[in-house]
Amino acid sequence: MKRKLLGLLRCPVCKSELDIRQDKSAADAAQDSIESGVLECASCRREYKITDGIAVFIEDKTEKTEKKQGV
Numbered sequence: 001m002k003r004k005l006l007g008l009l010r011c012p013v014c015k016s017e018l019d020i021r022q023d024k025s026a027a028d029a030a031q032d033s034i035e036s037g038v039l040e041c042a043s044c045r046r047e048y049k050i051t052d053g054i055a056v057f058i059e060d061k062t063e064k065t066e067k068k069q070g071v
C-alpha cells in the first residue's frame with residue numbers, strides 16, 4: 001500500500017482519520033509502500049491490519065476479540 005494513500009483512508013465505522021503503526025523497524029519507514037502494520041483509528045480505537053500491502057477493514061473481527069476475554 002502506498003504511504004500516500006494513508007491520508008485518504010478513513011475508518012469505515014466513524015469516518016475518522018487513521019494512524020499507522022508498523023510492525024517492522026525503521027528500515028521500512030523509509031520506503032514508499034507499507035507491506036505490513038496496523039491502522040489505528042484515532043477516534044474509536046478500532047484497529048485494522050495491513051497484510052501483504054493490503055489494508056483489511058473487517059469491523060466485527062476487532063469487536064469480537066474483546067468479548068472473548070470474558071468466557
Ligand SMILES: [Zn+2]
Nearest residue numbers: 011014041044
Ligand atoms: Zn473509527
